[in-house]
Amino acid sequence: MDLRAEHEIHTRRKGRNVGVGIMLAGFVVLIMVLTFVKITQTDFARAPGTAMPAAGIEGTN
Amino acid sequence: MTDITNSPSAEYEAQLGDYFALLKPRVMQLVVFTAVVGMLAAPVSVHPVIGFASILFVAIGAGASGALNMWWDADIDAVMKRTAKRPIPAGKVQPGEALALGVALSGLSVMMLALSANLLAAGMLLFTIIFYAVVYSMWLKRATPQNIVIGGAAGAFPPVIGWIIATGSFAIEPWLMFALIFMWTPPHFWALALFMRSDYDDADVPMLTVTHGRPSTRKHIWVYTVLLAILAVGTAFTAIGGYIYLATALILNALFLLGAYRIWNRDEVMAEEDNYLVERKFFRLSLYYLFLHFGAILAEASLKPWGLGGW
Numbered sequence: 001m002d003l004r005a006e007h008e009i010h011t012r013r014k015g016r017n018v019g020v021g022i023m024l025a026g027f028v029v030l031i032m033v034l035t036f037v038k039i040t041q042t043d044f045a046r047a048p049g050t051a052m053p054a055a056g057i058e059g060t061n
Numbered sequence: 062m063t064d065i066t067n068s069p070s071a072e073y074e075a076q077l078g079d080y081f082a083l084l085k086p087r088v089m090q091l092v093v094f095t096a097v098v099g100m101l102a103a104p105v106s107v108h109p110v111i112g113f114a115s116i117l118f119v120a121i122g123a124g125a126s127g128a129l130n131m132w133w134d135a136d137i138d139a140v141m142k143r144t145a146k147r148p149i150p151a152g153k154v155q156p157g158e159a160l161a162l163g164v165a166l167s168g169l170s171v172m173m174l175a176l177s178a179n180l181l182a183a184g185m186l187l188f189t190i191i192f193y194a195v196v197y198s199m200w201l202k203r204a205t206p207q208n209i210v211i212g213g214a215a216g217a218f219p220p221v222i223g224w225i226i227a228t229g230s231f232a233i234e235p236w237l238m239f240a241l242i243f244m245w246t247p248p249h250f251w252a253l254a255l256f257m258r259s260d261y262d263d264a265d266v267p268m269l270t271v272t273h274g275r276p277s278t279r280k281h282i283w284v285y286t287v288l289l290a291i292l293a294v295g296t297a298f299t300a301i302g303g304y305i306y307l308a309t310a311l312i313l314n315a316l317f318l319l320g321a322y323r324i325w326n327r328d329e330v331m332a333e334e335d336n337y338l339v340e341r342k343f344f345r346l347s348l349y350y351l352f353l354h355f356g357a358i359l360a361e362a363s364l365k366p367w368g369l370g371g372w
Contacts, residue, residue: 012074019077030114034177037110 079153083131083162084124091351092123092219095242098355099223099235102301102362107227111177115226118174119219122186125166126215129194132159134202137264143257163194178226185225189218203265206272213246214239220355234301241296241354244289248282248321249347255279255324256337256344279325282343286321290314293354301358303371309357313350320346 096119100112107115131138131149139150148154167190175183197212205211217239224235254261254270255278261268269278293314297307320343327339364370 009074016074016077030117033110034114037108041108041111 073153075148075154075158079148080158080162082148083128083154083159084121084166085127085130086124088127088216089120089123091216093120094352095238095355096120096219096223096226098359098362099220099238100227101223102220102234102238102358103224103227103232105227112226115174115178115182116223118170118177119186119222119226121166122170122174122190123219125163125170126190126193128159128163128166129190130198132156132163133194133198135159137203137266140264141257141260143260167194174226179229181229182222182225185218185222189215189222192218203267206267206269208267209250209269210247213243213250216246217242234299237292237296237299237301238355238358240292241289242351244285244292245347245351248285248289248317249344249351251278251282251285252324252340252344252347255332255340275329279327283321283325286317290318298372300371301361303361303364305360305364305370306354306357309353313353316346317343317350 093116096116100107100116131147134144135147135149135156138144138147144150149156149159167187171183171187171190174186193212193215197208197215201208201212220238220242221231221235224232224238251269254268255275258270262271269281273281294307294310296302297310320339323339324343332340361370
């Protein structure tokens with residue numbers, strides 16, 4: 001059997017594999033964006049129990 | 062990795078669409094819509110990315126419970142005309158695959174919702190999945206004619222989850238939305254059971270039509286519709302209501318009550334003469350009924366920033 005030739009099973013599974021690939025890539029992008037939003041939204045400097053930061057430090061967050 | 066030489070080429074290979082069908086996409090649409098309304102009707106605004114991701118995870122969770130339901134119910138799905146073409150009875154997906162997909166997606170969706178929104182929302186999603194897959198599918202559906210009534214609660218949780226995604230806490234308003242879906246589900250499914258008559262009989266599912274008879278089912282539809290109408294119109298005078306919602310509720314509930322009254326005043330001879338036309342119309346109306354009620358709640362919430370929505 002020549003493995004280089006396109007076997008029928010490759011054609012059948014191609015759609016499924018491409019679909020799973022796109023979904024996984026989408027999931028990775030979603031997690032990245034979500035993480036970015038979560039980090040930028042969270043005001044770490046004003047976490048409970050911490051003192052109010054100085055004005056200069058606040059701008060760096 | 063699968064060995065190419067050992068794969069039987071004649072055997073059907075499940076496609077992505079077959080797995081997607083396991084997630085009950087039509088139910089998922091309703092879940093997404095009502096969860097979005099619950100989230101947007103809440104008094105706390107959500108970052109669009111967090112909102113999108115959280116609703117996506119709720120949808121995946123709902124899909125996972127659908128896959129678990131199809132895995133458990135494969136035997137009765139094969140008997141009923143309406144469900145015989147589902148992936149498992151049609152032989153496209155193996156039962157074990159559906160179980161694995163359901164369990165994996167349940168875990169993933171709950172964990173991801175906890176990360177994107179909050180623990181309470183994730184807990185509610187987990188509760189909903191268990192309620193639908195275990196309490197409804199495995200226990201109530203084959204045990205009691207009240208299956209639809211109690212099982213309907215599973216489909217009613219999404220707006221509550223949506224609200225919790227935004228606020229992180231409970232309030233009375235999302236439970237009104239819950240009650241709306243909860244009370245709507247029985248008349249919706251009983252109307253379906255009336256005109257899909259042989260399906261539930263063949264599958265030995267104790268629907269009200271089978272256990273209490275069809276005249277009793279017609280009466281139940283009427284009683285539930287009256288209670289639903291009181292609740293739906295009453296919701297207009299709460300924080301999520303307003304002029305738009307009130308007008309929508311008055312029109313839709315008048316039509317729904319009329320339909321239910323007609324169903325109550327018919328017998329099987331009359332129904333068979335016109336091939337269950339009144340029951341079919343009532344069922345179709347019930348789809349618009351829920352969509353438009355939630356659409357009106359959404360409209361009220363969306364107009365509030367301009368000082369137009371609400372009272």
